[in-house]
Amino acid sequence: MTTIRPLTDADLPAVADIYAHYVTATVATFDETPPGVEEWRKKAGTGLPFLVAEVDGEVAGYAYLSQYRPKPAYRHTLEVSIYLAPGRTGRGLGRLLLGALVERAREASARQLVAVIADWGDPASARLHAAFGFEEAGRLKAVGFKHGRWIDTMLFQLDLG
Known part of the structure; x- marks a missing residue:
């Protein structure tokens, strides 16, 4: 369940x-060192929605909203992040999490949602966001270097207004 x-x-x-x-x-992700539990506690303590997908009593994935940028004029724009446990992809958990997160963003009076997706060859995340009405808003070329290669990011945006 x-x-x-x-x-x-x-x-x-x-x-x-x-x-x-x-x-x-x-x-x-472009992080190179995994954050510890205390750093996650801080991220979770922002007052913005942070959801988990629990399958048979185990956390199988999570999704959260964060401020897109720190400047005050961005206060109505939130960034979406979703991660699923290895072995839990392709089962609809991302769809459930994103749907719930979009609803929570509307309840929080967000105007725009942004997803920053690393373009590393797997289109699953882009397809998931597109299924919820996110549109590709741009691409930043070769902005991340990790595991010996340059990676683009795609910006997807959902207008909640």
Whole structure:
């Protein structure tokens, strides 16, 4: 059974473990050192939605909203982040998390949602966001260097106004 629910403090080690996989084994994130539980606690403490997908009592993925940029004029624009545990992709969890997150963004009176997606050859994330109405808004070429290669990022945007 799958449940989408708000993050609890007890979920933070699983969140840190899931993200560590993406940091060390992929170019899906440009972090090069996995953040620890305390750093995740700070991210979760912003007051913005942070959700987990729980499958049979285990955290199988998570999604959260963060401020897109720190300057005050960006306060109505939020960035979407979604990560699934290895072995849990392709089962609809990302769709459930993103759907719930978009709804929470509307409830929080967000005007725009932005997804920054590393273009590393797997179109799954871009397809997922497009299915929810996100449109590609631009590309930044060769802005990240990780695991010996240059990576582009694609900017996707959803207008909630």
